[in-house]
Amino acid sequence: MAEMTYREALNAAMCQEMDRDESVFLMGEEVAEYDGAYKVSRGMLARYGPGRVVDSPISELGFAGLCVGAAMTGLRPICEFMTFNFSILALDQVINGAAKMLYMSNGQIPVPIVFRGPTGAALQLSAQHSQACETWYVHAPGIKLVTPATPADAKGLLAAAIRDDDPVAVMEGELLYNVRGEVPDGEYVIPLGVAELKRAGDDVSIVTHGKMVHVALQAARALEREGIEADVLDLRSLRPLDADAILETVRRTNRVVYLEEGWPFAGIGAQIVALIQDEAFDHLDAPVLRVTQADVPMPYAKNLEQLAKPGVRDVVEACKRVLYMNGHG
Amino acid sequence: MATRVYMEALSPTMEEGQIVRWLKAEGDPVEQGDILAEIETDKATMELVARGTGVLRAVLAGEGAAAPVGEVIAVIAGEEEDIAALLGGAGKSVPKSEAAPDAEAEAAAEKSAGPSAQSGGSEGGGGAGRIRTSPVARRLARELDVDIAAVAGSGPAGRIVKRDVEEAAARAAAAPQAAPEPVSVPATVAGDDFTDIPLSQMRKTVARRLSESLGPVPHFFLTIDVDMTRLMAARARLNRHLSAQGTKISVNDLIIKATAVALARHPECNAWWQGDSIRRFRPVHIGVAVAVPDGLITPVIRNADAKSLTGISAEARELAGRARERKLQPDEYTGSTFSISNLGMFGIESFTAVINPPEAGILAIGTVEERPVAVDGKIVAQPRMRLTMSCDHRVIDGAQGARFLATLRTFLEEPTAMLL
Incomplete structure (x- = not known):
């Protein structure tokens, strides 16, 4: 085990896989000469050369299409979006190109590509650059999505994504890159579709993914001071979804809050609520609540941004509501 | 068909x-x-x-x-x-004694509810008698062989939740042979020293509404003692004018008017407690408690602050008459923003009234009687009246209630001030 940042863990995963498999390459804006807009690819140009660490023009639809084509012909591209906000332009290649090709070619043309970069809000980047893009990527069948929250998960999930023969989106977070944590040495791969209980408690379940895992853990600590023990289940992977892990925590606590960074309407939480009511209805003691971003474009003003984002207090409040505490309910 | x-x-x-x-x-x-x-x-x-x-x-x-x-x-x-x-x-009520104790919990849930489940509030959905349970509570009741119809719900709107079933199961385990309480049959029962009177629908409602009030509503009380000299004189003069029309106004009519005008100037007291908000009203709708056989009802004089004294008087008389005949329509006894209860005609000096939720205040009016008071160092006899305001402290603070009563006192002691 070594302590490193989330940024370094992503770098370690890419290097681990590029050392192992010559067909893996990295392409994106500023990934080579500048070491990456967030320095995730630091040193990789020097290590692997301009043939495998490739700067692209500012042209998301163009270089995403190039990467999809490369994957169709047998390479394993890592397509870095400076943020997933910019990838909305490239969604035709992601959804109509990468996600559907295996199906449309009758299984003849796999597209083993990774789309990666930060998702969600950072600080005061305003409406167009502060959105959680998970829902855009999980809606269509044919593409997988993982959302590592810790350095160890970043390394293990990115490595698994690169090895997977299907398109996989790896959604990171600008505010996660400096997070430090223990990361296993050597080759480390976490299978896709396996959630992890980040904290165990029997009173209420906070189910979440990505950056919000840290908010959930803070909320759990606040609840602990009031004598409430919360489960914090990090889904880690939204497709495939670890339904068993979700149902297990529901059956244990009977009370669930889903926390996500994105908007509520048709959000990830809506899908999770549907699963729970479908498969664990008789284990619920209260309606499942969701804590999400406010249903507005992200405001630029600092105070409004804080209000729009889901925070620790919102999670604590929602947990108390599903526990019917403090006159709630 | x-x-x-x-x-x-x-x-x-x-x-x-x-x-x-x-x-x-x-x-x-x-x-x-x-x-x-x-x-x-x-x-x-x-x-x-x-x-x-x-x-x-x-x-x-x-x-x-x-x-x-x-x-x-x-x-x-x-x-x-x-x-x-x-x-x-047909959803005939199934007497509880007929419900097999080991009946499927779901089946029980569909039956007419036992008393424990009647606590359901205004939350929508569910016909009368439906037992509210969380899904896990229902499953657990089935597994633990608990008759869910006999479990009291502690969740929102009386919903039976997991802990309620667990506690019921624990109690049942502690007292396995405890017989279910017989359901009492409402009927008039007379003994040598007592008569049991079954509850009419109105008496049930009075009991429920008022215990809903004094229990959860944090009441406090403010009392003032008012010089009624000028108001009584004004009433006598007005009634001399009205005698030609064969009508007259009562002290209560004047109190309704004065209260309404005072409330219009103190909207913080003309308000409803709504659980998650306080609703302050611009119009003043005064509920006037009327004693009827077997209970009371509060017909509403709407926009009382804007009505003439003769208008208030005629409306109050007409509404009270129909209230006693039990002919009021629902919209005639709902929607008041403040209430008045007057027991002066029974010689009551002063009393406290129970707030009619969601209103935030009610005035209890005592009798007008001559009492000795000290004026400028001398004892003189004056017609006096005591008023006690009950306030919901969640809505009205002491000083707010006091300011309203000060304005009301001004109007009662100097009725012409209402013209300002």
């Missing part, structure tokens, strides 16, 4: 109705719109109208019987029509 006749909600707060009498008998032809029965609600005796045409084939609840809102109390159908299925499925 057969029509089920349901006990309908004939007042906004009605949960149960008592059949006073059937105006149609079994076998009588019925036209849609015909009056089928008279129903005593919690507020008044109302008419139940036929919703279908045919023959009144079956009466399922006799005169004097009470039925929860939503229960089928009769069936209208064609003369030869087979109504057996309707009768079987």
Whole structure:
């Protein structure tokens, strides 16, 4: 085990896989000469050369299409979006190109590509650059999505994504890159579709993914001071979804809050609520609540941004509501 | 096409109705719109109208019987029509003693609710008598062999949640042979030293509403003692003017007017507590408590601050008259923003009244009587009246209530100030 940042863990995963498999390459804006807009690819140009660490023009639809084509012909591209906000332009290649090709070619043309970069809000980047893009990527069948929250998960999930023969989106977070944590040495791969209980408690379940895992853990600590023990289940992977892990925590606590960074309407939480009511209805003691971003474009003003984002207090409040505490309910 | 006749909600707060009498008998032809029965609600005796045409084939609840809102109390159908299925499925109350203790919990949940589950509030959904449970509570009740109809719910709107079932199971384990409490039959019972009087719908509502008030509403009380010299004189002068028209105004009319005008200037006291908000009203709608046989009701004088004294007087008299005959329509006794209760005519010096939720205040008016008071160092006799305001502290703070009462005192001690 070594302590490193989330940024370094992503770098370690890419290097681990590029050392192992010559067909893996990295392409994106500023990934080579500048070491990456967030320095995730630091040193990789020097290590692997301009043939495998490739700067692209500012042209998301163009270089995403190039990467999809490369994957169709047998390479394993890592397509870095400076943020997933910019990838909305490239969604035709992601959804109509990468996600559907295996199906449309009758299984003849796999597209083993990774789309990666930060998702969600950072600080005061305003409406167009502060959105959680998970829902855009999980809606269509044919593409997988993982959302590592810790350095160890970043390394293990990115490595698994690169090895997977299907398109996989790896959604990171600008505010996660400096997070430090223990990361296993050597080759480390976490299978896709396996959630992890980040904290165990029997009173209420906070189910979440990505950056919000840290908010959930803070909320759990606040609840602990009031004598409430919360489960914090990090889904880690939204497709495939670890339904068993979700149902297990529901059956244990009977009370669930889903926390996500994105908007509520048709959000990830809506899908999770549907699963729970479908498969664990008789284990619920209260309606499942969701804590999400406010249903507005992200405001630029600092105070409004804080209000729009889901925070620790919102999670604590929602947990108390599903526990019917403090006159709630 | 057969029509089920349901006990309908004939007042906004009605949960149960008592059949006073059937105006149609079994076998009588019925036209849609015909009056089928008279129903005593919690507020008044109302008419139940036929919703279908045919023959009144079956009466399922006799005169004097009470039925929860939503229960089928009769069936209208064609003369030869087979109504057996309707009768079987009719939601007749199942006496609790008949419910097998090991019955499927779901089946129990569909039955008419036991008393424990009647605490359901205004939260929507669910017909009368439906037991609210969380899914896991229902499953657990089945597994632990707990009769869910006998469990009291502690969740929102009385919902039975997991902990309630667990506690019920623990209690059952502690006292395995405890017999279920018999359901008391409402009937008049007389002994040597006592008479048991069954609760009428109105008495039930009075009991429920008032205990809902003094329990959860944090009351505090403010009392003032007012010099009524000028008001009594003004009333005498006004009534001399009105004598030609054969009418007169009462002290109470003047108090209603003064209270309404004072409230218009103190909207913080003209308000409702709504749980998650306080609603302050611009119009002043005064509820005036009227004693009726077997209870009380508060008809509402709307926009009382803007009405003339003669207008208030005529309306108060008319509403009180119909209240005593139990002929008020629901919109005539709902929607008040503040209430007044006057027991002066019974010689009560002063008292405290129980707030009528969601209102935030009520004035209790005592009798007007001559009392010695000290004025400029001398004892003089003056007509005095004591008023006690009950305030919901969640809405009104002490100083706010005091300021309102100061304004009211000004109007009562110097009625011309109302003209300002």
